[in-house]
Amino acid sequence: MEHSTLHQAHGTFASYTLGFVISIALTLAAFALVAGHILAGGTLVFALVGLAVAQLFVQLLFFLRLGKGTKPYWDLSVLYFALLIVIILAAGSLWIMQNLNYNMMQMSSEEKDAYMIDQ
Numbered sequence: 756m757e758h759s760t761l762h763q764a765h766g767t768f769a770s771y772t773l774g775f776v777i778s779i780a781l782t783l784a785a786f787a788l789v790a791g792h793i794l795a796g797g798t799l800v801f802a803l804v805g806l807a808v809a810q811l812f813v814q815l816l817f818f819l820r821l822g823k824g825t826k827p828y829w830d831l832s833v834l835y836f837a838l839l840i841v842i843i844l845a846a847g848s849l850w851i852m853q854n855l856n857y858n859m860m861q862m863s864s865e866e867k868d869a870y871m872i873d874q
Contacts, residue, residue, distance in 0.1 A: 774817025781810045 785806045788794055794802055815821040821830050862870065 770817055774813055777813045777817070778810060781806050781813065 785803055788799060788802055788806075815834075819830075821834065
């Protein structure tokens, strides 16, 4: 009986452990920045976004094994499609909320309350 060689390579225990340790370190760094009031304002937001992007790459490389399979092109295609869907959903949600805000701002607070109760 032969074993199939068509499956993708799985990560080793060491690579999963390293990815887990890096993820925990990035999470604790973000928590320390916020809880310790080390940074403030725009600098804090910039640092948190940087840590979030680093966390994203750690997750993609160590756990999803992006680019390590037999066909990394397809992995990237699926990732790009998922990213496109997320962008469409986020942009559509923001567009709807902006339109709702515009349409509701023309009413007084009493009119808004009455409208919400009627609905």
